[in-house]
Amino acid sequence: MNRPARAARAPIVWDIVTSSVLLAVGVVIAGALTVFAFFLVFASDSCGSGGTVCDTGRMGAGFLVALLGPAIVTLAAIVVAIVLMVLRRVSFWIPIAGIVLTVLVWLAGAGLVVSGVPGATF
Template identity: 40%
Template sequence: MTGQEPLPPQTSVVERSVTVLLMIVLAALVPLASFFGLFFGMASDGCVGDTPCNGGQMTAGIVLSSGAPWVVWIAALVVIIVRWVRRRRTWWVPIAALVVGAALWALGGVLAVSAVG
């Protein structure tokens, strides 16, 4: 005995297929979310006349809403690869990435819009 624990059983082909399909769907949504995140820049249209705006906060919101989907997708891909090597379930990772990415996208929108006066 070497003292090492045996590896858990291999995950099923169906479970891996579901993970790959969910990641493909997520990969299609990422560019759309990133593109629509840039539209939060239109919040600056309210910065006219005597209306004060926080440009740094607006920029942070736009960068967050347009960049977070890419970062979350890449992080999910890394987590999936690590979990596959360790023979763990991965079907839930793309779903969690969708929730986290949507929350960060919305947070970026809130930041951008709240920067206007």
């Protein structure tokens, strides 16, 4: 018994264009957040002065999360979106979710950095 060949899906042009533009926006946002992560080092300015003892381990972990997290999330979003586009599935929501998750990961890292400084607020 031969099965009839499945008809190939047509490419979804609007989705490919939208996904590509949103992926580019996501890369720019991830790059900006990576640059902003370097400014988190200034949170340690009060450490050691006036008897302030900071949790440098927590601050270091938060810095790494804020520095590397956006790039990792954006790379994952790019890979998943490309796979969905190749499979001709709707993929525009992947870059949107990636952008939101990128910002949340950066904020979590920044929160960790700030929480390592006694008396600091975010």
